[in-house]
Amino acid sequence: MPTLGIDLGGTNARAAVVDEHGQILTSTKVSLTERSPAAVVEVIAQAVAGAMVAAPGVEVRGCGVGAAGQIHRDSGIIAVAPNLGWRNVPLAGMLTERLGRPVRVVNDLAAAAWGELNAGAGRGAHDVYVVFVGSGVGSSIIANGQLVRGGGGVAGELGHTKVVPGGRRCGCGELGCLEAYVGGHNLIALARELLVSGRSTVLAELAEGDPARLTPLTLERAAEAGDPGSREIHERAGQMLGMAIANMVTVLNPARLILGGGVLMNCPGLRRFIVEGVQALASTTSREGLLIAEAELGDDSGLIGAALLGA
C-alpha cells in the first residue's frame, strides 16, 4: 500500500504519495514562510493535502518524515534542527495528531540513504555506506539491511570526524572537522577568500568578479585550469574525503559505497579523488567486491526513503 513521504528542509516542505516500490505517484512542494513548529506543521499538512488530492482513490497507510537535524531515536522528537532554529520539538507527535495517522520522523540523510538502498543505487545490497557531500557532509550506514542509528540516534556524522586536530573551525563550533575543509559552504568560503584577496585571476574570471557566483564547481574548474590557490583547496578537500571514506570502507566493509549530495553530484573531480582514495587507502580485503556508485534518486531520495520508512 502506498505511504506518505515528507522531506522537511530549511526553506520548504515536500510531500509525496509513494508506492511500495519507491515510485513517486504525486508530490507537492510548499515554501516555509514561517519557521515556528506550529506553522511548519500547517505547511506540511498543506503539502500532504495537495499530494493526496492529486492521487484520488489511492489509499495511503503510514507517513515518514526526513528532517535535517538530530532526532531522538524512539520518540521522533527533534532535539536540534539548526536550519529551522528548533530545539526539542515533538514533531512526530504534532504531525500524528494533525494528520490523523502514525508518523515516523528520521534524520534526512537516513531517509535519503534508505531511499537509495531500496529504490536507487543500493538495490539488492544489505551492507551499504552512503556519503552525501552538499553544504554539509553526512553519511549513513546500512548494515545487515538495517539503518545504523547509534545509541543516541546520531550515527553517521562523517562531516564531524576530525582530520586536523585543532584545525579550521567548523560550523558546529568544533575545530578541524572534515566538513570545515570539504563541505560546500566551506569550499565556497575558501574560494571567496582567495578571490577577494586578489590571488586568483582564474577564479575571478570564472565568477565574473562576483564572489556571490562562486560554487564548488567554479573552484573545481579553476583547480583543473591550473590555478595554484584553487588547486590547493580542491586537492586537499579531495584527499581528505578520499582518506576519510577509505577508512570507513576499511572498518565497515560495505558491499556498496554510494556517493551523493549536491557537491559530489556536480563535481566529478571530487568524486574521482574519492574513488582513487578508496582504491589506494582502503584495506585490500575490505574493498574486495566493493561497488562504488553514484546516488540515483537525486533530490527525491529523502522523500522516497521517508515514505518507505513510514510504511
Next chain:
Amino acid sequence: MPTLGIDLGGTNARAAVVDEHGQILTSTKVSLTERSPAAVVEVIAQAVAGAMVAAPGVEVRGCGVGAAGQIHRDSGIIAVAPNLGWRNVPLAGMLTERLGRPVRVVNDLAAAAWGELNAGAGRGAHDVYVVFVGSGVGSSIIANGQLVRGGGGVAGELGHTKVVPGGRRCGCGELGCLEAYVGGHNLIALARELLVSGRSTVLAELAEGDPARLTPLTLERAAEAGDPGSREIHERAGQMLGMAIANMVTVLNPARLILGGGVLMNCPGLRRFIVEGVQALASTTSREGLLIAEAELGDDSGLIGAALLGA
C-alpha cells in the same frame, strides 16, 4: 541450554561448555602441535571431548568457533588465517561432520565482542563499539544488538585504517596502517630499534639490556620516566589511537565503547590517551551518553562469545 564455545588461536585450541548466561561451566585447552586443517580439527575434537566429559549430564546444543582470520560470512569457510597458514579451509563443514552437531565459525574479535556484549562490559547495551589492541589492532561493531560483519564478512579492521598515507609498512603489506604504529608487535619493534641503537638508557635499564624482554609496558614505563625516544613512540601511538577511535565514535555513536586486548589491558597510559582523545575529538553529540569501559572477560571473551553465537 548450554552450548560449546571454541577459541582457535595460533598455538592452541580451547573448548568450553558455556551456559546461556555466558558462564563457563568447564573448559579444556589443547596445544596445536601440527597446523594442517585435519590435525587442528582433531585437536578441537579432543578439547571438546575434554570439556564435555568434565560436565557429565549436561546437555549441550550448538557450537560456535572464534578463529583469528577472515571468515566467509555464510559458509564458515576460513578464507585466510595467517597464524595457521590457512587459505580457504571449510572449517565449519569439517567440524560439523567431526563433532556431529551444527557449528558456526566467526572471526575471533567478533566472538570476543559478542561475549563482552552479552556477558561482560556491554551487558544491556545495543550499540557498542569494541576495540582490541594486542599484537594487532581490531575492532567489532554491534549496532541494533547485531554484529556488523560487512558485505564480505571482514568489517572491523580498525588496525588497517590509514593514519599516515605512504607511512610505515604494516604486517599486512600496506603502508601507514594504524596497526603499524600502535599494535603490540610494532611497539616492541620500535622499542627494540631504540634500545639497539643505544639511544635509550632508560629502556636498556628497564629491559636489563635484553631486547627480548621489551614489552609495550616497558615502553610505557620508559615514556613515563621521561625517556624522550620512548615518549615519542608512546605519545604518537596514544594520539593516533585516540583520534582513530574518536572518529569511529563520531560516525557510529555507540552507547558504549569497550577497550580490550593485551596491550590496552596492560598499559593504562595508552588507555588514558584514548579516553582523552575521545573526549577532545569525538563530536559533542556523538559522545553524549557514551560510556567508556574496559573489557571484563579477559581471555575468556572469545570463548564465551563463540558459545553464545553457537546457540
